[in-house]
Amino acid sequence: MSTDFQILGSSSNGNCSLLRTGNSKILIDAGFSGKRIGLMLEAVGESIDCIDAVFLTHEHSDHAQGIRGLSKYVDLPVFANRDTAEAVQAKLIKKVNWQLFQTGMGFNFRDLEVRSFAVPHDAYDPVGYTFHWGEDGDMITPRQSLAWVTDLGYVPEHIRDHIKSVQILVLEANYDEKLLDGDERRPWSLKQRIRGRHGHLSNDACYEALCALNGNSELREVYLAHLSKDCNTVALVENKFAELSGSNSTFKITVVDPQADAPAL
Numbered sequence: 001m002s003t004d005f006q007i008l009g010s011s012s013n014g015n016c017s018l019l020r021t022g023n024s025k026i027l028i029d030a031g032f033s034g035k036r037i038g039l040m041l042e043a044v045g046e047s048i049d050c051i052d053a054v055f056l057t058h059e060h061s062d063h064a065q066g067i068r069g070l071s072k073y074v075d076l077p078v079f080a081n082r083d084t085a086e087a088v089q090a091k092l093i094k095k096v097n098w099q100l101f102q103t104g105m106g107f108n109f110r111d112l113e114v115r116s117f118a119v120p121h122d123a124y125d126p127v128g129y130t131f132h133w134g135e136d137g138d139m140i141t142p143r144q145s146l147a148w149v150t151d152l153g154y155v156p157e158h159i160r161d162h163i164k165s166v167q168i169l170v171l172e173a174n175y176d177e178k179l180l181d182g183d184e185r186r187p188w189s190l191k192q193r194i195r196g197r198h199g200h201l202s203n204d205a206c207y208e209a210l211c212a213l214n215g216n217s218e219l220r221e222v223y224l225a226h227l228s229k230d231c232n233t234v235a236l237v238e239n240k241f242a243e244l245s246g247s248n249s250t251f252k253i254t255v256v257d258p259q260a261d262a263p264a265l
Contacts, residue, residue: 004018004019004020005017005019005020005146005168006018006044007223007225007256008032008037008040008041008044008261009031009032009040009260009261010150010170010226010227010256010261011062011226011227011228011229011256011258011259012062012174012226012228012229012230012258013031013258014031014032014036014062014065014261015029015031015062015063015150015225015226016029016031016037016040016066017029017170018041018044018046019131019146021110021111021112021133021134021144022111022133022134022141023110023111024052024053024109024111024112024133025046025050025051025052026051026052026053026054026055026109026112027051027054027055028054028055028057028129028148029054029056029063029064029148030054030056030063030064030065030066030067030070031061031062031063031064031065031066032065032066032261033065033066033068033069034048034066034067034068034069034070034072035069036066037066037069037070040261048073049073052077052109053076053077053078053109054067054070054076054077054078054079055078055079055080055114056078056080056084056085056088057084057127057128057129057148057151058084058121058123058124058125058151059083059084059087059088059123059124060151063150063151064084064088067088067092068091068092071092071094071096074094074095074097075097076097077097077099077109078097078098079099079100079101079109079114080098080099080100080101081100081101081103081116081125081127082100082102082125083124084123084125084126084127085098085100086124087123087124101116103116103117103125103127104116104117104118111133111134112131112132112133113131113132113133114129114130114131115129115130115162116128116129117129117130117158117162118158119149119151119152119159120152120153120154120156120197120198121151121152121153121198121199121200122193122198122199123151126152128147128149128150128152128162129147130145130146130147130162130163130166131145131146131148132144132145132166133145144167144168145165145166145167145168145218146166146168146169146170147162147163147166147169147170148170149162149163149169149170149171149172150170150171150172150225150226151172151226152172152201153196153197153198153200153201154197154201155201155205160209160212160213163213163217163219164213164216164217164219165217165218166218166219167218167221168219168220168221168222168223169219169221169222169251170222170223170225171201171206171209171210171222171223171224171225172200172201172206172224172225172226173201173202173203173206173207173224173225173226173227173232173237173240173255174194174200174202174226174228174231174232175194175195175200175202175203175227175228175231176202176203176233176236177195177202177203179228179230179231179232179233179236180195180202180228183230183231185230186230186231194231200226200228203232203237203240204240206224207241207244210241210244210253211244213251214244214248214249214250214251215250217250217251219250219251220250220251220252221251221252221254222251222252222254223254223255223256224237224241224254224255224256225256226256227255227256227257227258228258229258229259232258234255234257234258237255238255241253241255
């Protein structure tokens with residue numbers, strides 16, 4: 001079975017990833033315009049016409065704005081809980097092919113075993129996801145797993161339980177405390193929202209969570225994503241997590257450049 005996971009773009013401006021398994025091609029979040037997502041897919045040798053489903057974490061535009069353009073694909077299933085679906089649909093004219101689930105429930109889609117779980121963020125009913133596929137002990141279709149966890153103010157115990165049992169983890173490292181403090185464009189109230197328990201995850205909080213998982217999980221690959229373009233840098237994150245690399249870690253860390261999703265001029 002051929003499996004491929006690619007983050008098409010991830011920053012405070014937009015988030016979207018592609019997971020391809022033996023029998024599924026799905027998008028996790030759609031935080032860019034439908035046209036932009038189409039171009040991103042073409043860049044990795046894929047087409048929006050071949051996408052089997054979209055899984056939304058919450059209604060904020062940097063995760064869901066692409067649903068407007070994708071709604072023209074009337075048969076494309078979009079999975080979300082009811083609060084998220086209603087918030088997104090309220091801004092659209094075309095009806096989306098919503099596939100509703102209750103937060104916390106598990107269900108199957110094609111060859112994927114999917115589970116959603118609540119995350120602490122200031123949206124209607126935000127979720128993270130775990131995806132499992134393949135068969136235990138099968139050399140051709142081995143058991144594999146992925147968790148997508150962005151937009152959370154802290155990492156509660158139930159999320160730690162979900163992510164320690166996957167092989168691939170996407171986790172938010174949104175901001176550096178000093179850069180956020182020194183940012184002159186953001187008012188104090190917004191800074192408090194960002195660093196609140198229903199805001200975003202700082203580099204320090206992300207580091208603490210991964211230290212607890214090092215050697216105590218099934219993790220093999222970690223993607224640090226959703227970096228703020230103004231209040232974080234790839235260099236800062238790489239330096240912060242340097243001690244969790246190489247022989248000191250049971251997983252490989254990749255930092256997703258927030259500038260990588262900038263449109264070509």
